[in-house]
Amino acid sequence: xxxxxxxxxxxxxxxxxxxxxxxxxxxxxxxxxxxxxxxxxxxxxxxxxxxxxxxxxxxxxxxxxxxxxxxxxxxxxxxxxxxxxxxxxxxxxxxxxxxxxxxxxxxxxxxxxxxxxxxxxxxxxxxxxxxxxxxxxxxxxxxxxxxxxxxxxxxxxxxxxxxxxxxxxxxxxxxxxxxxxxxxxxxxxxxxxxxxxxxxxxxxxxxxxxxxxxxxxxxxxxxxxxxxxxxxxxxxxxxxxxxxxxxxxxxxxxxxxxxxxxxxxxxxxxxxxxxxxxxxxxxxxxxxxxxxxxxxxxxxxxxxxxxxxxxxxxxxxxxxxxxxxxxxxxxxxxxxxxxxxxxxxxxxxxxxxxxxxxxxxxxx
Amino acid sequence: xxxxxxxxxxxxxxxxxxxxxxxxxxxxxxxxxxxxxxxxxxxxxxxxxxxxxxxxxxxxxxxxxxxxxxxxxxxxxxxxxxxxxxxxxxxxxxxxxxxxxxxxxxxxxxxxxxxxxxxxxxxxxxxxxxxxxxxxxxxxxxxxxxxxxxxxxxxxxxxxxxxxxxxxxxxxxxxxxxxxxxxxxxxxxxxxxxxxxxxxxxxxxxxxxxxxxxxxxxxxxxxxxxxxxxxxxxxxxxxxxxxxxxxxxxxxxxxxxxxxxxxxxxxxxxxxxxxxxxxxxxxxxxxxxxxxxxxxxxxxxxxxxxxxxxxxxxxxxxxxxxxxxxxxxxxxxxxxxxxxxxxxxxxxxxxxxxxxxxxxxxxxxxxxxxxxxxxxxxxxxxxxxxxxxxxxxxxxxxxxxxxxxxxxxxxxxxxxxxxxxxxxxxxxxxxxxxxxxxxxxxxxxxxxxxxxxxxxxxxxxxxxxxxxxxxxxxxxxxxxxxxxxxxxxxxxxxxxxxxxxxxxxxxxxxxxxxxxxxxxxxxxxxxxxxxxxxxxxxxxxxxxxxxxxxxxxxxxxx
Numbered sequence: 001x002x003x004x005x006x007x008x009x010x011x012x013x014x015x016x017x018x019x020x021x022x023x024x025x026x027x028x029x030x031x032x033x034x035x036x037x038x039x040x041x042x043x044x045x046x047x048x049x050x051x052x053x054x055x056x057x058x059x060x061x062x063x064x065x066x067x068x069x070x071x072x073x074x075x076x077x078x079x080x081x082x083x084x085x086x087x088x089x090x091x092x093x094x095x096x097x098x099x100x101x102x103x104x105x106x107x108x109x110x111x112x113x114x115x116x117x118x119x120x121x122x123x124x125x126x127x128x129x130x131x132x133x134x135x136x137x138x139x140x141x142x143x144x145x146x147x148x149x150x151x152x153x154x155x156x157x158x159x160x161x162x163x164x165x166x167x168x169x170x171x172x173x174x175x176x177x178x179x180x181x182x183x184x185x186x187x188x189x190x191x192x193x194x195x196x197x198x199x200x201x202x203x204x205x206x207x208x209x210x211x212x213x214x215x216x217x218x219x220x221x222x223x224x225x226x227x228x229x230x231x232x233x234x235x236x237x238x239x240x241x242x243x244x245x246x247x248x249x250x251x252x253x254x255x256x257x258x259x260x261x262x263x264x265x266x267x268x269x270x271x272x273x274x275x276x277x278x279x280x281x282x283x284x285x286x287x288x289x290x291x292x293x294x295x296x297x298x299x300x301x302x303x304x305x306x307x308x309x310x311x312x313x314x315x316x317x318x319x320x321x322x323x324x325x326x327x328x329x330x331x332x333x334x335x336x337x338x339x340x341x342x343x344x345x346x347x348x349x350x351x352x353x354x355x356x357x358x359x360x361x362x363x364x
Numbered sequence: 365x366x367x368x369x370x371x372x373x374x375x376x377x378x379x380x381x382x383x384x385x386x387x388x389x390x391x392x393x394x395x396x397x398x399x400x401x402x403x404x405x406x407x408x409x410x411x412x413x414x415x416x417x418x419x420x421x422x423x424x425x426x427x428x429x430x431x432x433x434x435x436x437x438x439x440x441x442x443x444x445x446x447x448x449x450x451x452x453x454x455x456x457x458x459x460x461x462x463x464x465x466x467x468x469x470x471x472x473x474x475x476x477x478x479x480x481x482x483x484x485x486x487x488x489x490x491x492x493x494x495x496x497x498x499x500x501x502x503x504x505x506x507x508x509x510x511x512x513x514x515x516x517x518x519x520x521x522x523x524x525x526x527x528x529x530x531x532x533x534x535x536x537x538x539x540x541x542x543x544x545x546x547x548x549x550x551x552x553x554x555x556x557x558x559x560x561x562x563x564x565x566x567x568x569x570x571x572x573x574x575x576x577x578x579x580x581x582x583x584x585x586x587x588x589x590x591x592x593x594x595x596x597x598x599x600x601x602x603x604x605x606x607x608x609x610x611x612x613x614x615x616x617x618x619x620x621x622x623x624x625x626x627x628x629x630x631x632x633x634x635x636x637x638x639x640x641x642x643x644x645x646x647x648x649x650x651x652x653x654x655x656x657x658x659x660x661x662x663x664x665x666x667x668x669x670x671x672x673x674x675x676x677x678x679x680x681x682x683x684x685x686x687x688x689x690x691x692x693x694x695x696x697x698x699x700x701x702x703x704x705x706x707x708x709x710x711x712x713x714x715x716x717x718x719x720x721x722x723x724x725x726x727x728x729x730x731x732x733x734x735x736x737x738x739x740x741x742x743x744x745x746x747x748x749x750x751x752x753x754x755x756x757x758x759x760x761x762x763x764x765x766x767x768x769x770x771x772x773x774x775x776x777x778x779x780x781x782x783x784x785x786x787x788x789x790x791x792x793x794x795x796x797x798x799x800x801x802x803x804x805x806x807x808x809x810x811x812x813x814x815x816x817x818x819x820x821x822x823x824x825x826x827x828x829x830x831x832x833x834x835x836x837x838x839x840x841x842x843x844x845x846x847x848x849x850x851x852x853x854x855x856x857x858x859x860x861x862x863x864x865x866x867x868x869x870x871x872x873x874x875x876x877x878x879x880x881x882x883x884x885x886x887x888x889x890x891x892x893x894x895x896x897x898x899x900x901x902x903x904x905x906x907x908x909x910x911x912x913x914x915x916x917x918x919x920x921x922x
Contacts, residue, residue, distance in 0.1 A: 079826040085819035099827035
């Protein structure tokens with residue numbers, strides 16, 4: 001049974017439509033991420049589920065029951081906020097105990113539950129501290145414990161890591177995922193950080209302008225993007241222009257001149273295309289002949305960025321608007337190329353995603 | 365279970381708690397602000413002689429030299445008082461913001477003290493110094509020097525400016541500290557001198573603050589009753605004229621009193637609108653990352669700047685010293701004798717004990733209402749942005765602009781018949797205090813609520829606390845400093861309230877300011893000084909409390 005069901009949900013702010021006829025089912029125990037750029041409606045959707053906003057149309061079901069008219073304080077959902085929302089005038093203990101006291105647990109139970117929750121977020125022993133004595137990461141752990149301790153039906157997280165330093169962020173997101181799996185709690189997680197979404201989620205819903213662009217596992221949205229928006233929003237995609245042309249050899253003519261042979265193309269002749277290549281699908285070729293099955297591109301090294309085990313090589317290709325990014329092991333000779341050096345790149349046509357330029361929809 | 369019940373009743377959802385409270389607050393403002401004002405407004409259109417509807421009273425007003433003079437007096441004293449307040453407040457603000465000198469830390473407290481002391485106390489003290497029997501006047505007359513009179517315009521301008529210059533100081537000082545250092549450094553770096561930089565960068569950036577300060581001073585002088593009542597003598601201004609017309613012993617003239625009130629309110633409204641218009645066109649919201657640097661005083665400045673600051677402090681707070689000092693002198697009518705005694709206090713406790721008790725009781729009751737209503741309304745207008753709350757926010761400006769005398773006249777006109785028949789009772793005075801100072805509390809609370817992240821509240825609701833409980837358990841504790849600061853200021857204002865009380869009080873509902881006022885008019889300077897000293901004590905203690913709890917200047921300037 002779905003933990004959360006949404007049918008035909010619409011949310012407007014005045015004349016602006018924030019969410020457009022959205023349907024969604026989140027399974028029990030699932031870690032479900034709403035991912036998209038700011039203004040895409042992901043936070044609005046979370047706030048509707050939490051009961052802080054009310055939809056203009058459509059139904060929200062929680063645990064199989066219609067929840068449209070349940071006020072926010074009766075929804076039984078734990079929420080973690082972007083800017084902590086820790087109660088500054090209460091100790092860590094009182095913060096975590098807040099929801100339990102509201103639910104009239106007795107003192108003994110409250111004490112036991114609070115210390116278990118604090119242990120879970122690795123803050124055992126911090127009960128007497130006050131928020132101003134905690135780091136950002138610790139505050140967010142307190143808030144997480146505060147949301148979990150009431151054993152809510154659903155855990156809602158609104159960009160919980162975005163106010164934190166990079167290092168803390170990575171540690172905490174791992175902890176969030178571990179705790180979620182340990183408790184098996186249905187979690188809705190909002191973020192604009194695609195890397196974060198890929199790391200923590202069971203499923204990701206990619207949103208743009210109030211609509212779902214793709215819904216799938218992290219692997220699916222990265223390795224099989226449904227449209228140009230998803231291909232460029234998640235991970236890096238290098239874009240080359242082309243058009244469908246089955247008149248000569250092959251089926252696609254690149255604006256740069258090369259022709260590709262892709263038999264399973266779902267587009268009519270003359271359709272303008274964007275061809276997207278992940279950086280790991282491009283290789284730097286040596287001076288010999290182009291290996292069998294590869295298409296070559298000529299360019300000039302603009303900048304090599306060292307990223308540890310891997311390096312990113314930015315290549316300027318005449319006739320391509322954006323710099324093309326290539327990933328190579330730092331140990332490879334290519335990652336030692338000086339700026340300004342001519343370079344030849346190769347890729348396998350079948351590794352490319354093809355999108356119709358007009359609609360952005362995937363055609364292969 | 366709860367879910368099912370709620371879904372079933374979805375068709376007839378009740379308005380939420382905050383909507384109900386917003387409507388209640390609007391109802392209170394409608395009854396205690398709009399209704400009295402509407403009464404005054406209506407009365408002004410019913411002819412003084414004919415009793416028929418029309419502009420007869422306005423024709424009388426603008427046709428008579430007497431009324432026109434009062435209008436002119438009001439405008440003249442307000443304008444001159446504002447100019448003098450600017451002349452005092454601006455240099456002080458610059459000196460305090462940009463230079464260090466001995467005792468600078470105490471400056472703010474002394475400035476605040478002269479602001480929150482009621483002007484009629486200043487007026488009375490200056491009469492004791494420069495009036496006909498005044499200490500300075502007598503002393504100088506003894507060596508053959510005659511002083512210009514303090515009665516009439518000069519006294520009103522001097523007293524109100526010394527009372528209200530702190531508004532200019534607080535606003536401009538705040539604005540100066542918000543100008544980022546980099547702005548002036550950029551100008552200096554471009555080759556401008558310090559003085560040119562000050563003139564072309566610093567001064568223009570403080571203009572909005574200056575304009576707001578000037579407007580507040582102008583409104584303050586315009587609506588002040590105590591100072592012109594004590595110093596005016598044959599120099600009527602609108603506020604005193606409305607009062608005299610309304611409560612004249614030879615039969616009041618409510619029609620012309622109302623007309624005068626409407627003219628007074630109109631002038632105030634025009635100014636407020638003008639200021640809002642100016643502020644909306646010129647708004648440089650800057651927030652300094654680096655505060656401006658403290659400059660070193662050079663040459664003559666090392667003497668002149670501290671001398672100016674301390675001279676002003678001494679003169680502005682001199683009235684308080686004089687009053688406390690003379691309250692311990694033996695007196696005979698308006699003449700102070702050379703020996704100390706507690707006679708004045710004995711007389712006061714004997715004669716006006718009721719007024720003292722009343723002052724604390726009325727102020728206490730009003731304060732309780734102000735705290736409860738103000739914190740809720742302050743929360744509502746800063747958190748809920750709906751049509752209703754915006755109306756409420758704007759409506760709250762009205763009691764701030766309406767002079768006390770006018771509000772008093774409106775109260776009597778509106779509440780001397782059913783359904784609300786409270787003229788002459790304690791309730792009418794408490795209601796007047798409550799409505800006049802509610803805006804202080806609302807602003808003080810609102811400014812704190814703005815600083816509290818909305819998600820803190822949502823977190824509480826999310827954890828199961830309903831909105832009302834969330835307000836009590838989360839918002840109230842976090843708003844506490846604002847509530848306390850607002851309460852202290854409201855307290856100071858209500859315990860010193862004269863201009864509305866003087867219209868509303870009866871024999872049994874007299875207060876300390878009324879007692880001071882009538883003792884001064886009766887020439888009993890000793891008892892007047894003693895009551896005034898009690899007021900000063902209450903005011904000073906409140907200010908100490910305000911400073912200790914860390915109240916900010918924002919609350920003082922609304």
